[in-house]
Amino acid sequence: MWFAIDFNSHVPVYKQIKENLKALIAAGKIKEGEFVPSIRRLAQDLEVNLNTVARAYRELVEEGVLKVVRGMGYVVVGVNEEGMTRENLAKLRELLLKLKQLNVERRVIEKICEEVFEDGAAESEKP
Amino acid sequence: MRKELYDMRVRTLWMFFILLAIFLSIAPFHKMIYNFLEKESFAVQKYVGKNFIANLKDWKFFIYTQWFGKNFGQLIPIIGLILGFPLFSREFENSTIEFLLVRRTRRDVFSSKFLAATTMLVAIVVFFSFLPWIYSAIFGKTLDLKVCLAFMVHDLTAAFFWMSVSLLFSVVFTEQVKALLSVLGVLGVTTALGFIKPIRFLNTYRYILSADLMRSSIDAMYTISLLIISFTTIFISWKVFEGKDI
Amino acid sequence: MELLRVKNLKKSYGELVAVDGISFTVEQGEVFALLGPNGAGKTSTIKCILGLRKKDSGEIVLNSSVAYLPEKKELYRSYTVERMIKTAKSYGKNFDEKKAYSLVEEFKLNPSEKVANLSHGMATLLYLAITLAEDVTLYVMDEPTWGLDPLMRNKVLSIMRKLSLDGKAVLYTSHILSEVEKVADRVAIMRKGKIVEMGPLDDIKEKYILVSVPKGESVEGGYFYKETTEEEIYLVEKATNIEGQPASFDAIFEALVKGERK
Numbered sequence: 140m141w142f143a144i145d146f147n148s149h150v151p152v153y154k155q156i157k158e159n160l161k162a163l164i165a166a167g168k169i170k171e172g173e174f175v176p177s178i179r180r181l182a183q184d185l186e187v188n189l190n191t192v193a194r195a196y197r198e199l200v201e202e203g204v205l206k207v208v209r210g211m212g213y214v215v216v217g218v219n220e221e222g223m224t225r226e227n228l229a230k231l232r233e234l235l236l237k238l239k240q241l242n243v244e245r246r247v248i249e250k251i252c253e254e255v256f257e258d259g260a261a262e263s264e265k266p
Numbered sequence: 267m268r269k270e271l272y273d274m275r276v277r278t279l280w281m282f283f284i285l286l287a288i289f290l291s292i293a294p295f296h297k298m299i300y301n302f303l304e305k306e307s308f309a310v311q312k313y314v315g316k317n318f319i320a321n322l323k324d325w326k327f328f329i330y331t332q333w334f335g336k337n338f339g340q341l342i343p344i345i346g347l348i349l350g351f352p353l354f355s356r357e358f359e360n361s362t363i364e365f366l367l368v369r370r371t372r373r374d375v376f377s378s379k380f381l382a383a384t385t386m387l388v389a390i391v392v393f394f395s396f397l398p399w400i401y402s403a404i405f406g407k408t409l410d411l412k413v414c415l416a417f418m419v420h421d422l423t424a425a426f427f428w429m430s431v432s433l434l435f436s437v438v439f440t441e442q443v444k445a446l447l448s449v450l451g452v453l454g455v456t457t458a459l460g461f462i463k464p465i466r467f468l469n470t471y472r473y474i475l476s477a478d479l480m481r482s483s484i485d486a487m488y489t490i491s492l493l494i495i496s497f498t499t500i501f502i503s504w505k506v507f508e509g510k511d512i
Numbered sequence: 513m514e515l516l517r518v519k520n521l522k523k524s525y526g527e528l529v530a531v532d533g534i535s536f537t538v539e540q541g542e543v544f545a546l547l548g549p550n551g552a553g554k555t556s557t558i559k560c561i562l563g564l565r566k567k568d569s570g571e572i573v574l575n576s577s578v579a580y581l582p583e584k585k586e587l588y589r590s591y592t593v594e595r596m597i598k599t600a601k602s603y604g605k606n607f608d609e610k611k612a613y614s615l616v617e618e619f620k621l622n623p624s625e626k627v628a629n630l631s632h633g634m635a636t637l638l639y640l641a642i643t644l645a646e647d648v649t650l651y652v653m654d655e656p657t658w659g660l661d662p663l664m665r666n667k668v669l670s671i672m673r674k675l676s677l678d679g680k681a682v683l684y685t686s687h688i689l690s691e692v693e694k695v696a697d698r699v700a701i702m703r704k705g706k707i708v709e710m711g712p713l714d715d716i717k718e719k720y721i722l723v724s725v726p727k728g729e730s731v732e733g734g735y736f737y738k739e740t741t742e743e744e745i746y747l748v749e750k751a752t753n754i755e756g757q758p759a760s761f762d763a764i765f766e767a768l769v770k771g772e773r774k
Contacts, residue, residue, distance in 0.1 A: 146693040149758040151714035179677065186673050188697040189541060191714065269599055273588075361586040368562055368580040369603040511525075512564040 140176050141184050152187055156195035161204060164218045171217045175205065178213075270382035273356075277348055278386050285394050288337045293401055296328050325407045329398045330480045334417040338394055339475045343453055345390060346425040349383045350432030351445045354507065358440035363512055376507050380433065380500065387429055391422050416482040423489050423496075424474045428453065430496040434503045437510070513540040514575060515650045515681050516561065521570035523556050530556040532705035533570070538650065543672055543682040545692045548702030549769055554685040555583050557702075558654055561683075576681075577606065579646035583654040583685075585639040589628040593621055593638055600642045612645035619664065632659045640668060644675075651675060653684040657691060669695045693761055701768050708768050713761065720747050720764050721756035735767040 142159040144152055163169050175196075176184065182192045196213055199205040205213045238248065292299075303319050321327045333339075357363035366375045395418035402409040432449040439445040460469020473488050516538040523531040531553040538544045546554045559565040561572055562580055587596050593616060601607045616623060619637040621630070630638060636659055643651065656672070657665045672682050672695055686692050692699060693713060700710040709716060723731055724743040734746030747759055747767035759767075 147690055147760065147762075149717055149760045151717045153714050183674075183677055186670060186694070188543070188673075188676060190697060190712070194714070268602065360589065361582070361584040362588055364564060364580070364582045364584075365587065365600075366603065367564055368578070369600075369605070509566065511566060512559065 140181060144185055144187065153191050153195040153198070156181075156185070156187075156192060157199055160195070160199065161218055161223075164204065164215055165223065169215055171215050173215050174208075174211070175213050175215060267378040267382050270379050271386070274349065274382060274386055277352070278390070281345060281348060281390060282393075285338065285341065285390070286397075288341075289333065289394070289397055289401075292332050292337065293329070293398065296325060299332075300328070325402070326409055326413075327480075329402075329409060330413060330417075333398055334395075334414075334421075334479070335475050335477070339417075339421070340471070342391070342421050342425045342474050343428040343470060346387060346428030346430075347432045347446075347449050347453070349387050350429040351436050351449055352442055353379045353383055353433060354436040355439050355442045355445040358512075359442050367512060372508050376504055383429060383433070384426070387425055388422065391425050392418060395421060410482065412482040413480060416479045416484050419484050419489065420474055420476065420479060423492050424470050427470065427492045427496045430499040430503070434499050434506070437503045437507045514538075515540055516575065516683065517571070517573040518557070518561065519571040519573075521557065521560060521572065522568045523553075523560055523565065524568060529705050531560065531567075534700075534702070534705070534707045536700050536707065536710060538681050538683050540649065540681050541676050541679050542697040543676045543684065543695050545696035545699045546683070546685045546702060547687070547689070547692060547699055547765065548685075549687070552702040552769075553705040554702055555654055558652055558683070558685065562652065574650075576650040577646075577648035578650045578652055579643045579648045581639055581643040581651070581653040581656055585632075585636045587627050587635065587639060587642075589626070591627050592623070593625050593627065593630075594623040596627055596638065597623075597642065597645075600645070604646050606647035608645045608647050611647075612641050615641035615644055618667070633661060633664065636660060637664060637668075644671065649680050651680065651682045651684075653682065655686060656684055657686065657688065665691065689762055689765055701765060703769050703771050708771065709764075716764060717759070717761055719749055720759045721750050721754065722746070722759045722763060723748050723754060723756040734773070736770060736772040737763055737767040 142163075144155050146152065148155065160169075160175065169175060175181070178189055178192045178196060182189045185192070196205060200207060200213070203216055204218055206216050208214050235248065300319075300322050303322060322331070354363070357366065370378075395414055399409050399411055399414045401407075428449070431452060432445065435445040435448045439448065456468040457471060460466050460472060466472060467488070470492075473485060473492070476485065478485065514537050518537070519535045520533050521531050521535070522529075522533050534553075534557065536544070546557060548554055556565065558580075560567045561574065562578065588599070591599065597609065597612045597616070600612065601609050613623070616638065619634075619641060621634060621638055621641070627635065627638070636656075640656060643653070651672075653672075657668050660668060669691060672684070675682055676697070684696075696713060698710070698712050699716065700707045702708070711719075722737060722745055723734065724740070724745045725731055727739065727742060727744055730744070731746040731748055734748040737745040737747050739745065747764060748754060748756065750756075
């Protein structure tokens with residue numbers, strides 16, 4: 140498995156790994172019940188330290204995204220959709236506030252909503 | 267130690283060929299040199315004794331004075347010096363000493379360098395002390411082996427002494443030039459000071475070129491003193507090297 | 513497992529204090545980077561660890577075999593690459609000649625070339641090949657990528673990374689931060705002989721934020737980072753009551769190394 144890690148970013152590497160994994164799961168690229176790569180494999184593939192991957196997995200287990208199967212590895216439970224939804228709604232709220240400050244008319248935003256919900260553009264928006 | 271011997275190869279070979287060339291420019295020309303000097307005897311006698319030129323006719327006297335007492339003898343301190351001064355200073359100067367010190371103990375590094383230089387020194391001095399004797403045997407001349415051995419003892423001791431002095435400078439200085447100039451300085455100063463009678467023992471050339479050796483009599487006191495000083499110097503060099511920050 | 517423990521190490525040269533009581537450990541399976549500007553004491557620290565220089569005080573416990581790549585990548589100039597490898601073999605304890613040759617090939621060096629004819633970068637690669645062919649648990653490298661072109665640098669970084677995955681450890685110094693971020697797990701930032709920050713890179717990134725204040729005002733406990741026309745920017749530790757911008761590792765490093773605290 141591979142995804143780009145931005146080493147120069149201020150976002151810690153373990154967080155980047157978490158976000159990327161969650162996105163892959165949410166997009167259905169890794170399905171529920173499937174194993175994610177072992178810590179060692181992923182560390183090798185991404186060229187990061189074992190501890191960094193271990194930390195990402197540990198936190199994903201705590202968040203209920205992954206679960207440990209003894210002697211086998213880490214298996215996907217599923218992205219906590221409720222949590223993701225809450226998170227993203229909060230982000231949307233922030234964005235809307237910004238747009239409001241910029242005097243963007245409600246009509247324009249509603250139009251975007253309509254477009255998104257009608258022709259399924261959301262699919263292609265996903266990372 | 268193989269590496270150390272390999273590193274010394276250029277220096278040793280140069281010395282070997284130069285010494286060989288000098289010997290071969292003297293020994294076969296015994297008659298010619300003698301005839302030349304005899305012709306010019308009037309002019310030369312002002313500088314050397316009356317009997318000197320007459321004595322030169324004698325092969326033994328010729329080799330003792332012209333090889334041991336002059337050309338080879340004069341180069342003895344230089345041999346020690348050339349073998350000693352680059353041993354450590356070159357490694358410091360080129361920063362290669364780190365390569366050795368992380369792989370071997372300081373004791374190993376020091377002793378293998380010291381032993382390699384000593385081996386080469388003994389080989390050269392012994393070879394060129396015996397060369398006249400071998401040459402004589404081949405060309406049907408006679409040379410007193412005991413005298414050659416006597417010269418060899420003095421030459422070995424003196425060369426070893428000068429090697430130990432240059433070893434010390436080699437450990438102290440991190441540049442080859444400094445080590446070389448310092449030991450040359452010491453050689454120059456002690457030789458010059460040796461011309462003052464009460465401290466003439468400072469001049470090691472008096473020991474190396476001593477005429478007593480022609481009667482195969484060795485200066486035991488001076489030999490032992492030089493050896494003691496040499497070993498002390500080597501010990502000090504070791505202590506300096508042992509505690510040196512790289 | 514702890515391969516190296518340095519405790520309260522001190523080293524000075526006359527009046528100059530080069531290393532001023534630093535402590536750190538290097539664990540198996542990690543790449544540990546010592547960072548800092550020139551003269552911060554990185555090389556002195558490393559040389560004390562290797563016994564090349566005598567420490568003044570403190571404790572150094574080394575629980576592993578060590579290979580060392582010095583800051584000055586000088587090998588025997590009159591030797592060929594091949595002879596240099598042979599020499600390294602005869603001097604090394606766990607030297608893997610085959611590995612040395614395969615690295616030399618990977619680095620595109622000619623075995624019959626004289627060391628004197630190698631460019632700076634090539635000489636560094638040869639020294640790296642010789643160091644990495646040593647089968648040890650701790651690799652100590654002083655500026656291992658200095659002077660390498662980007663492709664070779666990435667190759668070397670990925671070799672270093674692999675070492676840590678294979679249960680070895682790397683202690684190294686560098687001043688190229690972008691590279692450190694790629695390869696180091698834990699870093700120690702040195703300034704004037706002292707370690708001013710140490711920990712996993714991710715933790716350090718999460719620990720600080722940048723706060724800007726109008727000129728003349730200062731931020732308590734903050735490290736001065738830089739000034740703009742009307743503001744001064746400070747690096748401060750994150751806290752719930754402070755709002756700021758996320759800090760890149762570059763900014764964290766720069767502010768800590770400047771060390772201007774208000």
